[in-house]
Amino acid sequence: MAPAEVAPAEVTPAEAGRHRLWWPAALAAAVALGLGVPALVAGGSDASGSVASTPAQESAEAGFARDMATHHQQAIDLSFIVRDRTQDTEVRNLAFDIINTQANQRGMMMGWLDQWGLTQHSGTKPMAWMKMNHQYEPHDGSLMPGMATNTELAKLRSLSGQEAEVYYLQLMVEHHKGGVEMAQGYVDLATNAVEKRLAQTMVNGQRGEIDLITELLAKRGAKPLS
Template sequence: MGDGAPARRTRRAFWWPAALAAVVALGLGVPALVGGGTPAVGSPSAAAPATPGTDSPEAGFARDMATHHQQAIDMSFIVRDRTQDQAVRTLAFDIINTQANQRGMLMGFLDQWGLTQASSAKPMAWMGHTYAPHDGALMPGMATNTELEKLRSLSGRDAEVFYLQLMINHHKGGADMAQAYVDAAKNDAEKRLAKGMVDAQRSEILLMTDMLTERGAQPAPAGS
């Protein structure tokens, strides 16, 4: 095994417990995140924050990231059934649970604000981003319908490698979008959720890159 193996084992040993703790924390923290906490009566922050409008960055990010997350969940279910490799199946399970949990929180924000889960706005318009959807890929990092069909056709190591390549690009797009919201956020609860996404997904990119290396492969160019 090469000189980088101990570092990879250390990173993975640290990452999995942390990821599990994050899932548990997210599950327990839904009411606090959606409500944003309850200030003491009479305190300077006791006044209710303004409700975001349907064209606000808060609403746009919630809708777009929910869509982005759903594809990650779908891809993870696909690879779960296409390989018996425990490391990849564990990663897929973690992504399914974490992103489904976060997706529920995002939908909860919209419901709390009395806003619809969908709108006629173009994806990422809230952040001034111009992106031309193609073949089912609605936002940067998302896989195309053709790529999803290819993933469904593979098995074993081939499925593992292609899934990891797709998910690395997916996470890059998702982390960039979450960071854009963090930079523009006016809702503290949603900002904390987005910041957690940035940190977790960038950590997972490092993990998945190591997993590809172990399989003799490399990340695919974005948009490939």
């Protein structure tokens, strides 16, 4: 996947914060208009063509939307951090692409939860909807597989130049691996055809980015963390 060109105009950290607040809502509205709300709520159809009911509060549909939105937000945060820690065109282009892609997808998932009349947060353990007795224990701010810890985020903020590039790329490989696992888990359980298509797009796109990131690491004499 070829990363998009970085826009010439710089975005300040304050502006970036505002963008993170309004992007999801604006994008969710656009998606609802483009896809058609009936495809996502009661009266829509699943992959078999039968009428689908509105997802329940603890359904795989709702759980995936919530958890992946949280996972995506950290990828966005990581990418904003590295964008301000390096001037390298390749890494900044990758970060810019991840910010745009994952903010878009996050807005879609938040919009669906809103249309379904469901909360954006749940008291259940992350990824419980996968029904696989997931053994991952949240720690130090890392709520799901692949998510960086608070300690790792602080380290990234302390680096600059190639050191920041390498560490960001290594964290993003792990982040994408966790994202692919979750997205594939939903694809295997999905009853909502529209959400399943988005999850499959995530699987395909993030696998491709893992290959790209691995190449960028090799150019810098580094390897993924695992």
